[in-house]
Structures are given as structure tokens and as C-alpha cells.
Amino acid sequence: MADEFKLEVNAEARTVAAAANTPLLYVLMNDLGLLGPRFGCGLGQCGACSVLVDGVEMRSCITPTSAVVGKSVTTLEGLPAYYATRMKISPAPELHPLQEAMIAEQAAQCGYCYNGQIIKGAELLFRTPKPSEAEIRSAMNGHICRCGTYPRIMAAIQRAAQAIAANGTAASSETEQAVNV
Amino acid sequence: MSERNDDRLVLGRRDFLKTTGVVVVAFSIAAKVRGQARVAGAPAVQRRPVSGPPDPNEVDSYIAIHADNTATIYSGYVELGQGGPTALRQIAAEELDLDFEQVKTVTVDTHVSTDGSTLAGWGGAIGGTKTRAAAAEARRVLLELASQRLDAAVSELTVANGVVSVGRDTRRSVTYADLVGDGSFNRKFEQVSYNGGIELPRKNPDNAIPKRRDDYRLVGTRVPRPDISEKVRGTYRYVQHVRLPGMLHGRVVLPRGQGAHAISHPTIVAIDESSIKDIPGVRIVRRKNLVGVVAEREWDAVRAARQLKVSWAPFAAALPGHEGLFDSFRSAKTNDLIDTDTGDVDAALGRAAHVISSTYRGPYQSHGTMAPNCAVADVTTDAALIMCSSQAIFLTRIGVAPLLGFPVEKVRVQYYAGSNTFGASCYTEVANAAAVMSQEVGRPVRLQLSREDELGWDNYGPALLSDLRAGVDANGKIVALEYRAWVHEGGFFIADTVSQLVLGSPPAAGFGGAGVAGPGGGGLLSVHLSQMDMYEVPNRRIVNHRVAGAGYLKTGPLRAPMDPSTFFALEGVMDDLAHAAKLDPYEFRKRNISHTRWLGVLKAATDAAKWTPRIAASKVSSDKVVTGRGIGLGTHHLPQNQGSRVTYAAAVVDIEVNKDTGVVVAKHVYGAMDCGLAINPAVVESQIVGMSVHGTSLALREEVQFNETNVTSIDWSSYQTLRFGDHPAVTPIVVQHLHEPSSGAGEEVLPAVVAAIGNAFFDATGVRLRQYPLTPSRVLAALGSTANVPGRPA
Numbered sequence: 001m002a003d004e005f006k007l008e009v010n011a012e013a014r015t016v017a018a019a020a021n022t023p024l025l026y027v028l029m030n031d032l033g034l035l036g037p038r039f040g041c042g043l044g045q046c047g048a049c050s051v052l053v054d055g056v057e058m059r060s061c062i063t064p065t066s067a068v069v070g071k072s073v074t075t076l077e078g079l080p081a082y083y084a085t086r087m088k089i090s091p092a093p094e095l096h097p098l099q100e101a102m103i104a105e106q107a108a109q110c111g112y113c114y115n116g117q118i119i120k121g122a123e124l125l126f127r128t129p130k131p132s133e134a135e136i137r138s139a140m141n142g143h144i145c146r147c148g149t150y151p152r153i154m155a156a157i158q159r160a161a162q163a164i165a166a167n168g169t170a171a172s173s174e175t176e177q178a179v180n181v
Numbered sequence: 182m183s184e185r186n187d188d189r190l191v192l193g194r195r196d197f198l199k200t201t202g203v204v205v206v207a208f209s210i211a212a213k214v215r216g217q218a219r220v221a222g223a224p225a226v227q228r229r230p231v232s233g234p235p236d237p238n239e240v241d242s243y244i245a246i247h248a249d250n251t252a253t254i255y256s257g258y259v260e261l262g263q264g265g266p267t268a269l270r271q272i273a274a275e276e277l278d279l280d281f282e283q284v285k286t287v288t289v290d291t292h293v294s295t296d297g298s299t300l301a302g303w304g305g306a307i308g309g310t311k312t313r314a315a316a317a318e319a320r321r322v323l324l325e326l327a328s329q330r331l332d333a334a335v336s337e338l339t340v341a342n343g344v345v346s347v348g349r350d351t352r353r354s355v356t357y358a359d360l361v362g363d364g365s366f367n368r369k370f371e372q373v374s375y376n377g378g379i380e381l382p383r384k385n386p387d388n389a390i391p392k393r394r395d396d397y398r399l400v401g402t403r404v405p406r407p408d409i410s411e412k413v414r415g416t417y418r419y420v421q422h423v424r425l426p427g428m429l430h431g432r433v434v435l436p437r438g439q440g441a442h443a444i445s446h447p448t449i450v451a452i453d454e455s456s457i458k459d460i461p462g463v464r465i466v467r468r469k470n471l472v473g474v475v476a477e478r479e480w481d482a483v484r485a486a487r488q489l490k491v492s493w494a495p496f497a498a499a500l501p502g503h504e505g506l507f508d509s510f511r512s513a514k515t516n517d518l519i520d521t522d523t524g525d526v527d528a529a530l531g532r533a534a535h536v537i538s539s540t541y542r543g544p545y546q547s548h549g550t551m552a553p554n555c556a557v558a559d560v561t562t563d564a565a566l567i568m569c570s571s572q573a574i575f576l577t578r579i580g581v582a583p584l585l586g587f588p589v590e591k592v593r594v595q596y597y598a599g600s601n602t603f604g605a606s607c608y609t610e611v612a613n614a615a616a617v618m619s620q621e622v623g624r625p626v627r628l629q630l631s632r633e634d635e636l637g638w639d640n641y642g643p644a645l646l647s648d649l650r651a652g653v654d655a656n657g658k659i660v661a662l663e664y665r666a667w668v669h670e671g672g673f674f675i676a677d678t679v680s681q682l683v684l685g686s687p688p689a690a691g692f693g694g695a696g697v698a699g700p701g702g703g704g705l706l707s708v709h710l711s712q713m714d715m716y717e718v719p720n721r722r723i724v725n726h727r728v729a730g731a732g733y734l735k736t737g738p739l740r741a742p743m744d745p746s747t748f749f750a751l752e753g754v755m756d757d758l759a760h761a762a763k764l765d766p767y768e769f770r771k772r773n774i775s776h777t778r779w780l781g782v783l784k785a786a787t788d789a790a791k792w793t794p795r796i797a798a799s800k801v802s803s804d805k806v807v808t809g810r811g812i813g814l815g816t817h818h819l820p821q822n823q824g825s826r827v828t829y830a831a832a833v834v835d836i837e838v839n840k841d842t843g844v845v846v847a848k849h850v851y852g853a854m855d856c857g858l859a860i861n862p863a864v865v866e867s868q869i870v871g872m873s874v875h876g877t878s879l880a881l882r883e884e885v886q887f888n889e890t891n892v893t894s895i896d897w898s899s900y901q902t903l904r905f906g907d908h909p910a911v912t913p914i915v916v917q918h919l920h921e922p923s924s925g926a927g928e929e930v931l932p933a934v935v936a937a938i939g940n941a942f943f944d945a946t947g948v949r950l951r952q953y954p955l956t957p958s959r960v961l962a963a964l965g966s967t968a969n970v971p972g973r974p975a
Binding site for chain 1: 870904
């Protein structure tokens with residue numbers, strides 16, 4: 001039986017009708033038409049479906065929609081604006097510095113896991129603006145990348161941390177700088 | 182990727198199937214039908230999509246020039262996440278003297294694209310060569326037209342960004358669009374053709390000559406991949422995002438984990454429809470032994486598939502189990518195939534200074550797609566549209582058609598990227614099942630496999646049991662090598678599960694069909710001389726002891742098929758020979774290899790790693806945590822030995838072994854690859870990074886688990902993969918050869934890394950582990966054993 005849920009997704013109020021306990025992922029993908037969070041396992045094991053809930057990374061494939069009522073949900077699409085709000089930057093940049101860094105590093109291959117990699121990396125950078133390599137490895141350990149791009153995600157997080165430290169914008173850079181990972 | 186395809190996603194269903202305007206293809210079909218003169222630049226026919234593939238010897242099949250002075254290439258080679266289409270755009274833009282941004286690709290589609298299977302990392306090799314040949318021919322047509330228009334000799338003309346000028350006189354110029362915009366080339370040419378990956382000489386002497394490579398301005402440069410920006414922004418549409426009006430969400434119901442191939446066919450005994458009666462609006466879809474559910478809302482389909490009680494006939498206890506697998510191989514009746522037998526191996530071994538004789542084991546491993554496969558099918562009474570992630574859409578179409586009872590021409594297959602596939606993951610299965618379910622319900626169906634479906638019903642990379650014997654003389658020269666491989670019989674052995682469920686047998690043809698044989702006598706999934714002929718060995722014997730597939734698991738090509746397991750064994754024995762001869766492993770290889778390109782990648786990898794010569798395991802420490810470093814070579818085996826398409830790879834890997842816990846961590850991989858002309862070195866570096874991590878995962882983590890009845894590793898907990906926390910740093914090195922043919926760039930570092938990790942383990946511990954993955958339990962068992970010293974079988 002469908003219940004009505006009033007949600008806040010990417011700073012917008014949204015009302016959806018869904019069966020009780022429908023995982024948030026299916027609402028975001030199918031009712032709200034978002035492309036960021038996506039299905040990878042449905043078991044909370046891989047991180048492809050990650051979103052931020054009040055700034056905390058959660059696996060939307062195993063999070064009941066009812067559990068996020070009254071909370072603020074941010075997907076990959078809403079990440080730059082959420083970053084701007086948190087960092088008190090105006091106007092909001094087109095991309096989060098980690099997204100800029102992922103492009104500069106030419107990090108992605110198939111890119112399917114990158115929703116979760118970026119969401120988790122952004123969560124880490126909010127909490128720990130200058131993470132050590134060990135802190136990055138620990139924070140990101142629950143996010144699988146089967147193409148094997150971990151070294152470039154690592155480099156991108158480090159690059160983004162530097163960019164944030166240097167006033168919240170990722171330096172535009174040439175791919176030539178990104179070859180040795 | 183900048184594809185002109187997003188409009189397709191919002192079209193009405195019926196319009197979708199009969200649309201004429203979505204893709205403008207400058208074919209001249211109607212003109213030809215009416216017998217009109219074939220004039221280049223004649224108005225294009227805005228055709229209905231036509232069942233392909235189009236004539237491979239027509240320029241119009243590959244390239245169109247548009248009124249806005251841009252070009253579209255209609256390649257059959259798809260984006261697998263490896264950047265191949267970016268390289269194809271570079272090639273076309275180079276030959277046509279267009280800017281990269283002026284060249285676009287379109288959705289790969291059986292009714293639009295040229296034939297082409299994106300297999301064996303050859304997108305940039307075969308696909309690139311064909312694109313180059315077609316683009317060179319197109320340029321010749323354009324220059325001939327410009328010569329007439331500008332009243333100047335072709336030799337006087339220059340081209341920049343699609344504007345043809347007489348010399349540098351900008352007043353005497355004409356654009357490609359003015360010459361042929363939205364029109365046809367109407368030019369026949371002889372396209373390059375291949376036999377087993379080897380380019381055949383062309384018969385026609387008058388083909389357009391491609392640009393001199395010394396004049397390249399775009400090929401060989403680091404053009405950023407356009408698709409990466411979209412993927413990072415979250416605007417890229419995967420097959421999982423495709424939606425059609427009126428579409429239902431579907432899931433299949435399968436036994437949890439496949440049973441013995443060709444013995445344990447899933448057979449439905451009963452379906453308890455009342456088991457899902459509390460979920461409204463769900464419909465059970467069944468044809469023969471294929472059962473699934475469809476619903477308007479995806480979550481209803483997900484929970485219905487989990488909840489539906491299907492009684493299956495029990496699987497026979499016909500599998501050997503992963504622990505008993507290799508004993509089962511060895512005791513099986515085999516159909517033997519001698520790949521190579523030169524000289525006298527036994528006599529040479531009898532005279533050798535040192536002889537190594539050992540047995541190696543490599544497991545079944547999964548493609549392990551990041552996203553379980555997905556397909557959207559719209560089957561009407563007389564036509565079918567299937568959107569899926571097949572690496573070979575024309576083969577998929579051949580396999581789908583008999584399931585629907587349609588002629589092949591009525592089935593249209595389009596490629597939409599999923600996640601990584603690395604070969605024959607379940608994209609065939611999901612496309613076939615979506616088509617059958619759509620036909621059953623008369624509406625479009627989006628079928629998403631579950632994680633358990635994908636890992637439990639994969640066409641696994643085959644296991645390999647290897648017995649090797651090899652000898653060196655007193656100077657460290659190899660005198661004999663014998664490789665006996667226990668491999669599965671059958672060239673290209675994918676048994677499509679859905680065809681089995683629906684038809685009761687695998688299809689006769691198509692992807693997954695029994696009729697698709699691999700090239701070469703032993704087929705793609707066997708051991709070949711081309712995997713070991715970098716070593717100059719006068720006496721050599723390679724035998725494939727082929728074990729029938731029935732009673733094992735479904736198998737199919739997995740990235741660098743058979744190469745990781747073969748090179749793990751071969752390179753382990755080479756290192757043991759070096760150790761026996763008291764030689765540094767790099768020095769040993771230099772003594773036994775003279776091919777300059779093999780030596781080139783070895784030098785590149787060892788230089789990057791600052792290799793210090795020493796005998797392996799000569800500094801074994803008694804510490805709890807020890808370090809080691811190893812070398813490995815790798816290539817992708819070819820049916821013909823050392824053809825023009827060999828890619829050369831070498832890796833040096835530094836590892837750390839914790840002798841208390843048995844945990845092995847790869848700290849740094851130095852991977853070097855020579856793939857001839859690297860169209861886009863940045864893309865190739867990206868591949869080396871990925872293969873280095875993937876190879877580490879294969880060597881240390883991945884192994885399909887199964888008992889006597891079925892596969893049991895069906896999620897990311899039971900099927901282990903390398904995690905972020907354990908990944909190595911990677912230094913990629915591209916050895917560029919401007920004047921060599923491009924060969925594949927997506928496979929060869931993988932076996933080199935697996936082999937180097939095995940050798941690094943020996944260097945760290947003085948113990949040789951001859952079975953991978955090097956799991957903690959295997960490591961602890963090996964370190965407690967004395968049976969693993971070099972020269973003795975493990």
C-alpha cells in the first residue's frame with residue numbers, strides 16, 4: 001500500500017507515494033528521475049547507491065524511505081550546491097572540488113561506482129579537510145571500484161583537499177599533470 | 182561520450198520503433214534502388230533505420246559529414262569504460278583534418294552501425310584501422326570535390342578544421358559541408374579485413390593512403406575523455422537509466438548459484454503464486470523454465486522476486502567443489518591437443534644443469550561487474566528493440582531472434598553502457614530474458630539482474646591446472662620447456678542460461694551459441710605458444726589436456742582469457758630457473774629473450790622501479806612483516822603466433838607479507854606496456870592503472886566458491902575483490918611506437934601483474950606459492966610447509 005512521504009532532496013521539498021519501506025534508492029531513481037544514486041548490489045555492500053543524509057553517507061539501497069523523512073538528502077546532482085551552503089560559498093560552483101579533481105585526474109573508467117566514490121570522498125573532505133593517505137584508505141574502503149581506479153580516486157581526493165585549502169576551488173589543470181599515480 | 186542519443190530516451194514507444202529522424206545517416210540506399218547516378222554529394226536520404234550491418238566497403242557506412250561541418254562516425258565499437266570511442270574519434274579527426282570536437286559518435290545500433298565486436302581490447306586496433314581506412318577514403322572524395330570546386334589540383338589543397346583551401350589562400354576555400362554536407366559520399370572502397378585478429382593484405386591497389394604518421398597532430402596525444410566529465414557530473418546515462426513509456430520493471434527468479442553445467446539445468450517443479458499475493462500489481466511471467474516477475478514499481482518487482490516461492494528440481498551433486506576441482510581435472514578423461522612440439526624436450530631436460538618441475542593452479546574467477554547487467558526490451562507483434570550492454574550487438578541479435586520466433590532483421594539491438602564487463606558477463610542472459618518477458622507481457626520490460634544473479638550465473642573465467650617442466654644449462658640459457666595444461670574443451674564456451682531455460686538447449690548460433698567457435702585449434706580458452714615464445718627455447722612442447730565442460734561451471738572469456746593463470750605458472754617457473762641458475766630474474770630474462778620490444782617493456786618497468794639486480798629470495802628476513810619484489814611478463818594470447826597484433830607488457834610489483842596473519846598487500850605496481858601506436862597515451866595509462874589493480878585483485882582475492890551442487894560465492898562478501906584500503910600505488914609506463922600497428926591495450930598488463938605478485942611472494946619469503954589467489958589461509962599453509970621450495974612440486 002502506498003504511503004505518502006514528504007522528503008527534502010537536494011534542498012527541494014518533494015512528495016512521493018511509495019510502498020512502506022521502499023528503499024530510498026528506488027524513489028530517487030524512479031520517482032525523482034535522478035541519475036546519481038544507482039543500483040549495484042541492493043545489499044549495502046558496494047556503495048554505488050550512496051547519498052548524503054544530513055551530511056552523512058548512507059546506502060540508499062538499504063535505507064527505507066521513511067527513515068529520511070525530516071532529514072536532508074543530497075545526491076550527486078545536488079552536491080555542488082550542498083558544498084556551497086556548507087562552505088558558505090556564493091555563488092555555488094558548478095562542481096564540487098572533488099568532481100573537478102576527478103576530471104583533472106581522468107580518474108573514471110566505466111564510472112558506475114563514481115556516484116558513491118564522490119559522495120563518500122566529499123563526506124570525508126567535510127569531516128577531515130586534509131586527510132592523510134591512511135585516512136583516505138580507511139574512509140573509502142567500503143566503496144568498490146571494479147575497474148581498479150582506486151589510485152586515481154586517491155589522487156583526486158588529495159588534489160581536491162589541496163584545492164579546498166586554497167580557497168575552495170580546484171585548480172584547473174591539464175591531464176598531463178595527472179599521469180603518475 | 183558526446184553521443185547524439187539522449188533524445189531517444191524520451192520518445193514515445195511506437196515512435197521509437199518506426200522513427201525516421203532520430204539518426205540521420207547519409208546512406209544512398211533509395212538512390213541506389215532507383216538506379217540513379219551515384220554522385221558524391223547527392224542529397225542524403227533521411228532513411229528509416231535499416232537492419233544492418235551496412236556494406237563494409239562503402240564510405241557512407243562509416244562516416245557522414247553534416248551541414249554544420251561536423252562529422253559522425255558510425256562505428257560498431259562501444260564504450261566499455263576504456264575510452265575506445267575517444268580514440269576512434271581521434272583517428273577520424275586526424276585523417277579528415279577536423280578538430281576532435283567536430284567528430285561525434287552515435288549509439289551503437291544494429292540498424293545504424295557498422296559491424297564490429299568490442300572484444301579482446303581490439304576496439305582501437307581493428308576498429309581504429311577500419312575507421313582510419315574509411316576516413317582516408319572520405320578525405321580523398323572531399324579533396325576531389327574541392328579540386329573541381331576550387332579549380333585547383335588536389336596537391337595544391339590544404340585542410341584545417343574541415344575547410345579546404347588552395348595553399349593558404351583563405352579566399353579560395355570551401356568547407357566539407359559545402360562539398361557533401363548531409364549528402365552521400367557514394368564511394369566504394371576496399372575495407373581492411375581480418376582473420377583471427379591478423380590484418381589481411383588488401384587486393385585493390387587504389388585505396389586512399391592514410392596520413393603519414395610523422396604528420397599526426399591529434400593521434401598520439403592525450404585528448405581527455407569526454408565521457409569522464411559526464412560520469413563525474415552524474416549526467417551520463419547508463420543502460421540502467423533507460424526508461425520507455427509503458428515500461429514495466431522486471432526481475433528474474435533463478436536458483437541461488439548455478440549448478441553443474443550441462444547437467445543441472447534449472448527445472449521448475451512448482452510456483453506458489455500465493456506467496457506474493459500481498460504485493461499488489463505484480464505479474465508472474467513464465468516461459469518454460471524461465472520465470473520472472475514484472476511490476477509498475479521496481480521495488481514491487483524486487484521484493485516479489487525475493488518472495489516468490491519457486492520449487493526447483495534439486496541440482497545433482499555433480500560438481501567437484503572448488504577444493505576438489507584440480508584433482509577432478511587431473512583424473513578426467515581428456516581430449517588432448519598438441520599445440521607445439523619442437524625438438525626433444527625429454528633429451529634436453531636430461532642434459533640440463535637444473536630442472537624445475539612444478540604444478541600450478543588458477544581458479545575460476547568472475548567478471549564481477551560493478552553493476553549487475555540490465556536490459557530494456559520492447560517486443561511488439563513483429564519487431565523487437567533491445568537496449569543492452571552487449572560487446573557484440575550483432576551476435577546478440579542472432580541469439581535473441583530464435584527466442585522470439587522472429588527473423589534476425591526484425592530484431593534491433595542498441596548498446597548502452599553498463600558498468601565494467603571484462604568480457605562475457607551476463608549481458609547476453611539479461612538481453613535474452615528481457616526480450617522474452619516483454620514478448621510475454623506485450624509491454625516494454627526493463628530487466629535488472631540482482632547481485633546474486635550476476636555473480637552466481639556468470640560465465641566465469643576458466644580455471645587452469647598446469648604441469649610445467651623446464652631446464653637451464655650452466656649459462657642460464659633455457660634448454661627445454663614443457664607446458665601441460667588442463668583446460669575446458671570448446672573454443673568459446675558460453676552456454677547462455679536463458680536460451681537453455683526457454684528452448685531447452687543452447688542456441689545454435691549467436692553470442693552464447695554452441696556454434697561460435699574460437700579461433701585456433703584449441704580455441705580461445707586454451708594455452709598457446711604465443712603466450713611463451715618470447716623465451717627462445719630450442720625444445721618445446723605445449724599440450725592442452727581438454728576436459729569436457731559438463732559437470733563444471735559455465736565459462737567464457739574474462740579479460741585476457743587464460744593469460745593470468747598461464748603467466749602465473751610460466752613466470753613462476755622462469756623465476757625458479759633463474760634462482761636455480763643463481764641469476765637475477767631480470768638478467769635471466771635478458772639472457773633468454775632477444776625480441777627488442779619484449780626487452781623494451783622489461784627495461785621500462787625495471788627502470789621505473791629502480792630495479793637492483795640480485796638473486797630472488799636472497800634477503801629473506803625473519804621479521805613478522807617481510808617485503809619482496811617480483812617481475813612478470815604478460816601478453817594476450819593470439820591464435821597465430823607473433824602476428825602483427827602482439828602487445829607486450831611487463832610489471833614489477835613490490836609486496837608486503839605478514840607472516841602472522843598471512844595477509845599479502847601489494848604496495849606498488851610498475852606496469853609497462855607496448856601496444857604499438859598508442860592512439861591516446863593517457864587512455865592507455867588509465868588502462869595500465871586499472872589492470873594493475875584488477876591484476877592485484879585476481880592474484881590476492883578473487884576465487885569462485887562452489888560446493889558439489891552449486892556456486893556459493895554470490896555477493897561481495899562471499900566473492901572477495903580488492904578494496905580501496907588495500908590497493909597498490911601504480912606507475913604506468915606507455916612505450917610508444919608511432920610506426921607500429923596499434924594492438925590491444927586492455928588486457929596484457931593483467932597477467933604480468935599476477936605473475937609478478939607470485940614472484941614477489943617467493944622473493945619475500947623464500948617459499949613458492951603455486952596456487953592463487955594468495956589468500957591468508959594458503960599463505961599460512963605454505964609458510965608452514967617445506968614442500969614449496971623451488972624445484973619440488975607444490
